[in-house]
Amino acid sequence: MRKVAIAGYGLAKFTKEQKPIESLMLPAVKSLFDDTKNLTQKDIDTVLVSTNDNTKYLASIISELAGICPKISHSVESLCSSGANTLVSAFSYIRSGLADVALVIGAEKADNPGNVLNWDVSRGEYKHPIYWASLFTKAHMRKYGTTKQDLAYVSVTNHKNAKENPYAYSNKEYSIEDVMKSKNLTEDLRVLDCSMPCAGSAAILLASEESVRNFTDSPVWITGIGQKTQSASFTKSVELTSMNSTITASHDAFGMSKKNPHDIDVVELHDAFTIFEMMGLEDLGFVEKGNGKEYVKTLYETQDKKINPRGGLIGAGHPLGATGVAQIIEITQQLSGKAGKRQVFPANVGLVQNMSAAATSSTIIIMEA
Amino acid sequence: MRKVAIAGYGLAKFTKEQKPIESLMLPAVKSLFDDTKNLTQKDIDTVLVSTNDNTKYLASIISELAGICPKISHSVESLCSSGANTLVSAFSYIRSGLADVALVIGAEKADNPGNVLNWDVSRGEYKHPIYWASLFTKAHMRKYGTTKQDLAYVSVTNHKNAKENPYAYSNKEYSIEDVMKSKNLTEDLRVLDCSMPCAGSAAILLASEESVRNFTDSPVWITGIGQKTQSASFTKSVELTSMNSTITASHDAFGMSKKNPHDIDVVELHDAFTIFEMMGLEDLGFVEKGNGKEYVKTLYETQDKKINPRGGLIGAGHPLGATGVAQIIEITQQLSGKAGKRQVFPANVGLVQNMSAAATSSTIIIMEA
Numbered sequence: 001m002r003k004v005a006i007a008g009y010g011l012a013k014f015t016k017e018q019k020p021i022e023s024l025m026l027p028a029v030k031s032l033f034d035d036t037k038n039l040t041q042k043d044i045d046t047v048l049v050s051t052n053d054n055t056k057y058l059a060s061i062i063s064e065l066a067g068i069c070p071k072i073s074h075s076v077e078s079l080c081s082s083g084a085n086t087l088v089s090a091f092s093y094i095r096s097g098l099a100d101v102a103l104v105i106g107a108e109k110a111d112n113p114g115n116v117l118n119w120d121v122s123r124g125e126y127k128h129p130i131y132w133a134s135l136f137t138k139a140h141m142r143k144y145g146t147t148k149q150d151l152a153y154v155s156v157t158n159h160k161n162a163k164e165n166p167y168a169y170s171n172k173e174y175s176i177e178d179v180m181k182s183k184n185l186t187e188d189l190r191v192l193d194c195s196m197p198c199a200g201s202a203a204i205l206l207a208s209e210e211s212v213r214n215f216t217d218s219p220v221w222i223t224g225i226g227q228k229t230q231s232a233s234f235t236k237s238v239e240l241t242s243m244n245s246t247i248t249a250s251h252d253a254f255g256m257s258k259k260n261p262h263d264i265d266v267v268e269l270h271d272a273f274t275i276f277e278m279m280g281l282e283d284l285g286f287v288e289k290g291n292g293k294e295y296v297k298t299l300y301e302t303q304d305k306k307i308n309p310r311g312g313l314i315g316a317g318h319p320l321g322a323t324g325v326a327q328i329i330e331i332t333q334q335l336s337g338k339a340g341k342r343q344v345f346p347a348n349v350g351l352v353q354n355m356s357a358a359a360t361s362s363t364i365i366i367m368e369a
Numbered sequence: 370m371r372k373v374a375i376a377g378y379g380l381a382k383f384t385k386e387q388k389p390i391e392s393l394m395l396p397a398v399k400s401l402f403d404d405t406k407n408l409t410q411k412d413i414d415t416v417l418v419s420t421n422d423n424t425k426y427l428a429s430i431i432s433e434l435a436g437i438c439p440k441i442s443h444s445v446e447s448l449c450s451s452g453a454n455t456l457v458s459a460f461s462y463i464r465s466g467l468a469d470v471a472l473v474i475g476a477e478k479a480d481n482p483g484n485v486l487n488w489d490v491s492r493g494e495y496k497h498p499i500y501w502a503s504l505f506t507k508a509h510m511r512k513y514g515t516t517k518q519d520l521a522y523v524s525v526t527n528h529k530n531a532k533e534n535p536y537a538y539s540n541k542e543y544s545i546e547d548v549m550k551s552k553n554l555t556e557d558l559r560v561l562d563c564s565m566p567c568a569g570s571a572a573i574l575l576a577s578e579e580s581v582r583n584f585t586d587s588p589v590w591i592t593g594i595g596q597k598t599q600s601a602s603f604t605k606s607v608e609l610t611s612m613n614s615t616i617t618a619s620h621d622a623f624g625m626s627k628k629n630p631h632d633i634d635v636v637e638l639h640d641a642f643t644i645f646e647m648m649g650l651e652d653l654g655f656v657e658k659g660n661g662k663e664y665v666k667t668l669y670e671t672q673d674k675k676i677n678p679r680g681g682l683i684g685a686g687h688p689l690g691a692t693g694v695a696q697i698i699e700i701t702q703q704l705s706g707k708a709g710k711r712q713v714f715p716a717n718v719g720l721v722q723n724m725s726a727a728a729t730s731s732t733i734i735i736m737e738a
Binding site: 225226 | 438
């Protein structure tokens with residue numbers, strides 16, 4: 001099987017700006033073309049769009065707007081993890097030989113239709129994601145003694161990291177006290193425990209090992225992929241302190257890449273709410289179960305940027321279809337030494353966790369320089 | 370590269386019934402499970418949904434409803450050719466080794482949001498597909514002397530074929546006179562020149578060559594794939610008597626399968642309007658350019674079922690996301706000798722053409738017994 005690498009990328013700033021979805025996508029695509037040497041429209045044989053937007057035929061529309069006539073083009077949707085799903089799809093087209101160079105564009109409007117879980121009757125009135133995040137938080141507090149202050153470390157660190165990310169939605173720093181005093185939305189979660197829906201877009205160019213060096217001298221290889229869908233509805237999640245889809249998917253991704261958690265230098269975790277950063281650290285095997293709280297305190301104290309260097313979803317914002325793509329771009333920048341003030345040392349192997357709807361499904365991607 | 374085959378399928382009748390999208394999908398999935406030997410939910414590692422429906426997270430929802438916990442799950446959208454796009458995506462997952470057994474479910478509600486081309490400003494007020502079909506028809510008439518009676522042959526033949534398809538939307542036979550006298554919708558197109566939007570669903574099981582014989586003794590192999598997106602908007606189509614995306618995609622599909630038009634025994638053409646059956650016959654190389662009209666007259670006179678044996682989109686109905694999947698099922702049934710009264714002899718090699726939006730994009734799939 002031939003190898004697949006990331007050959008280029010482009011981002012547009014995450015904002016609350018109201019724009020048509022096509023207008024959100026184009027700046028990220030333009031930035032990708034501007035920054036990728038030798039790339040012309042004719043090189044691209046696949047255009048995949050990651051979004052929850054209801055516009056039809058969007059992959060063809062953005063192709064035409066960008067002057068591309070691809071072979072393969074369509075939209076992919078899987079709620080908050082549409083981005084990683086689309087990347088994996090492009091990977092499989094290239095690896096199978098159907099494609100050679102694929103453009104993946106993730107984009108979302110701020111008022112996208114994926115923010116409320118209308119389809120999950122098992123959630124009763126509690127359709128907004130914050131309600132299940134609150135259940136997870138309560139369970140973690142009961143079982144492991146996690147505190148509201150532990151949650152606050154995540155928010156402070158990720159907002160601080162986002163300050164060095166020019167594309168992040170948030171550019172404010174907050175103190176532990178700011179988070180502790182921010183408005184309560186549920187009994188245990190505050191505004192600053194939450195990622196913010198926003199508009200944004202991100203684009204990645206994937207290429208086969210035969211073609212990638214036409215476009216970059218520092219390709220980043222996708223070496224591990226794991227995906228798992230447990231369910232769609234919340235009540236099928238048997239346990240409230242673990243994300244089973246993440247555990248299963250990471251097992252497959254580590255197996256495919258022949259890596260283990262100790263090999264990972266830099267990580268993008270799906271911190272839709274603060275509790276998920278702790279659970280992610282535990283379920284991915286970076287710390288023992290229940291020790292997520294100590295680790296996030298250490299990250300806060302040492303200002304280590306190993307976890308969510310671009311600010312995570314909490315700092316960077318969460319434009320659903322763009323999130324997974326932006327996470328993969330951050331790891332690409334880290335592994336190719338182009339992360340500027342966010343750069344982690346060493347950065348040879350990275351991991352992305354992108355998930356949907358209370359971790360009912362997860363995608364894990366392992367990348368290597 | 371390992372081979373990929375169709376291991377099973379299921380259909381639900383195309384109707385005008387108003388049902389939630391999940392309720393439309395389940396009967397096709399149940400039928401697939403009922404008719405596929407040894408298949409259990411645990412065998413399926415990929416669930417892909419083909420639809421224009423706006424429901425989010427639908428691949429996870431239908432997975433949970435069907436008792437499946439796949440690795441890979443998401444929705445794919447590319448307007449009228451969502452079905453063939455999704456099938457190709459599942460093919461690439463299996464061929465690349467990321468998946469082994471994939472369930473593809475195509476479904477659409479009758480009032481789906483893909484029927485009006487709101488996104489194409491170049492169409493001016495003429496947003497309904499019939500207006501561009503009318504432009505194609507006029508151009509074909511001018512250039513090749515095609516007549517309204519020639520168009521009527523297509524409608525009569527396809528409605529007649531659909532009578533032997535228990536899942537078809539239409540079960541009426543029409544005479545040439547019926548078509549000629551049916552209500553004019555544009556200057557040259559009548560109601561009976563058009564495929565009807567309707568509700569419907571169709572499901573296909575794809576498997577690797579290592580696994581397919583667990584589920585069927587007569588696998589049908591996917592041996593050729595070609596896809597092309599020319600544009601999204603109508604005004605980018607340079608010519609009105611040819612479908613350039615179909616020409617390019619079929620060239621690639623014939624090349625991959627090492628077949629040519631003379632090798633094809635049975636064909637599913639995307640006859641959204643009668644003119645497209647003639648143009649498809651010409652652009653796929655089954656007849657010389659301009660001779661589509663003679664060929665459809667011969668099909669009418671001889672009652673040869675080689676083209677659109679299930680009734681095409683005109684006879685079977687056009688539930689967008691289900692159409693491509695149902696076309697592939699028809700060729701599967703033909704190539705495995707299970708098409709009943711619709712059976713074509715011989716049937717060793719088949720071809721599917723599924724396209725979107727005035728043939729601005731096309732997918733061609735070649736299949737072999």
